[in-house]
Amino acid sequence: xxxxxxxLTAVRIxxxxxxxxARDVDLLDILDFPTPTAxxxxxxxxxxxxx
Numbered sequence: 742x743x744x745x746x747x748x749l750t751a752v753r754i755x756x757x758x759x760x761x762x763a764r765d766v767d768l769l770d771i772l773d774f775p776t777p778t779a780x781x782x783x784x785x786x787x788x789x790x791x792x
């Protein structure tokens with residue numbers, strides 16, 4: 742994985758999904774499905790996230 746702007750953005754998106762939607766999405770899924778439309782089913786199917 743390249744640690745450039747794209748992967749840093751993916752980390753931020755993952756954090757937002759966890760805090761706002763309480764779902765645990767893998768970082769690679771965020772990179773593989775880069776649009777909201779493509780990512781939506783992945784987020785829906787993701788397990789609940791708890792600390």
